[in-house]
Amino acid sequence: MLIFLHLAVLLSLLAPSLPFIQPPASRIPRPPSPLRSSDYDTTSAPVRSLVSSLTSLVNALSRPSPPPPPSTGPPLPPSAVLEGIRADYVERLYLWTGDIDPDLYSPNCTFTDPTLSFTGLAKFQSNLANLQPLLERFVKDPEVDLYSCELSEDSRSVAADWRMRADLNLPWRPAIDLNGTTTFRLLPPQGEGGGRIEDYRERWGMGAGEALLQIVTPGKWRGVEREGAE
Numbered sequence: 001m002l003i004f005l006h007l008a009v010l011l012s013l014l015a016p017s018l019p020f021i022q023p024p025a026s027r028i029p030r031p032p033s034p035l036r037s038s039d040y041d042t043t044s045a046p047v048r049s050l051v052s053s054l055t056s057l058v059n060a061l062s063r064p065s066p067p068p069p070p071s072t073g074p075p076l077p078p079s080a081v082l083e084g085i086r087a088d089y090v091e092r093l094y095l096w097t098g099d100i101d102p103d104l105y106s107p108n109c110t111f112t113d114p115t116l117s118f119t120g121l122a123k124f125q126s127n128l129a130n131l132q133p134l135l136e137r138f139v140k141d142p143e144v145d146l147y148s149c150e151l152s153e154d155s156r157s158v159a160a161d162w163r164m165r166a167d168l169n170l171p172w173r174p175a176i177d178l179n180g181t182t183t184f185r186l187l188p189p190q191g192e193g194g195g196r197i198e199d200y201r202e203r204w205g206m207g208a209g210e211a212l213l214q215i216v217t218p219g220k221w222r223g224v225e226r227e228g229a230e
């Protein structure tokens with residue numbers, strides 16, 4: 001869900017300048033370039049500074065949230081949390097939509113990815129309303145593959161291996177393709193609000209800069225047959 005925030009912020013920055021960066025219609029798209037970190041050197045300085053200032057932008061957008069209310073609701077058994085997480089991935093496609101089941105999370109859950117860490121379910125949710133429409137507009141054919149999603153032996157954490165892919169509705173036809181692992185650490189399954197996720201930690205299968213620079217890498221749409229589909 002965190003790359004969701006990054007993408008939405010990047011798109012909100014790119015969208016107003018689209019008329020200026022849109023290539024002429026006659027221009028032949030550049031051949032796809034391999035996703036290596038060496039691409040970073042050929043990327044323009046404004047784009048690099050965009051990416052490097054992402055974290056501060058996301059933090060700026062995140063207004064300080066009120067202190068978390070006490071967790072409510074009966075304790076959730078680990079099996080229910082596991083099923084809920086699975087549904088967030090494969091039914092709600094939360095990696096692309098941000099649409100999580102909030103009842104699975106403790107109000108002061110800490111969310112961390114390779115570039116960003118913040119605490120508070122409310123903070124995530126308050127950004128959501130503003131950012132969601134952007135992704136609805138720019139993300140096409142989103143897919144989430146859930147390779148595995150399992151409880152640890154002690155039932156105190158869930159680990160999920162996933163891949164998220166989508167084309168982005170931008171003139172230079174970029175696509176996002178990211179593998180990752182998320183570890184969800186759970187509260188003890190007793191008492192009011194028990195069993196919920198208290199720590200969310202994402203690791204990505206490539207460098208953070210490389211992952212985000214996919215948004216400016218041209219010609220990555222996943223196949224001609226999809227191009228007429230929208």
Ligand SMILES: *[C@@H]1O[C@H](CO)[C@@H](O)[C@H](O)[C@H]1NC(C)=O
Pocket residue numbers: 068069070071106107108
């Ligand atoms: C929030 O987290 C702290 C530890 O980081 C914990 O002591 C506290 O009980 C938590 N509050 C809620 C509402 O879960």
Ligand SMILES: *[C@@H]1O[C@H](CO)[C@@H](O)[C@H](O)[C@H]1NC(C)=O
Pocket residue numbers: 163177178179205
């Ligand atoms: C993600 O993992 C799959 C399966 O291992 C692999 O085929 C694919 O190339 C990987 N994608 C990226 C972007 O690393």
